[in-house]
Amino acid sequence: MAGGNEYSGRLAPGLNLLALGDGPLGVQSSHGHEQAGRATGIHARVFNNLIDARDNLANNSMNQALRNLTLINVVFLPLNLVASIGGMSEFSMMTGSLPWWVSFPTLIVGMVVLAVGMVVRLKRLV
Numbered sequence: 001m002a003g004g005n006e007y008s009g010r011l012a013p014g015l016n017l018l019a020l021g022d023g024p025l026g027v028q029s030s031h032g033h034e035q036a037g038r039a040t041g042i043h044a045r046v047f048n049n050l051i052d053a054r055d056n057l058a059n060n061s062m063n064q065a066l067r068n069l070t071l072i073n074v075v076f077l078p079l080n081l082v083a084s085i086g087g088m089s090e091f092s093m094m095t096g097s098l099p100w101w102v103s104f105p106t107l108i109v110g111m112v113v114l115a116v117g118m119v120v121r122l123k124r125l126v
Helices: 025-086 089-094 100-125
Strands: none
Touching: 025 100
16 A cells, blocks of 8 residues: 555545554554543443433423512512402492402402412422
């Protein structure tokens, strides 16, 4: 072969290994490349596992943030609905026979009881 390199036909054009196949280094170089290839594969798997672990940590923190946001919404969304009904003129029509100083504190106490009940129930679930 030209240049004495028996592996040059297998390499990509322009790629040249250092005297692979020439003299006593030929066998050692081939073995070294196989060992380096195995080591590279091991390192690639380790790095992929590290990247996956980092992604899992990021996903776990995002899940925790979304969980907290969901719990806040579960408590305050029904309270918001009750407060919006209490702020409408229909509330005055629904409580027409009760004076305002009885109906509005009753609404507020009902909202507090509802909120505390939801928090207690959610803490049991979690």
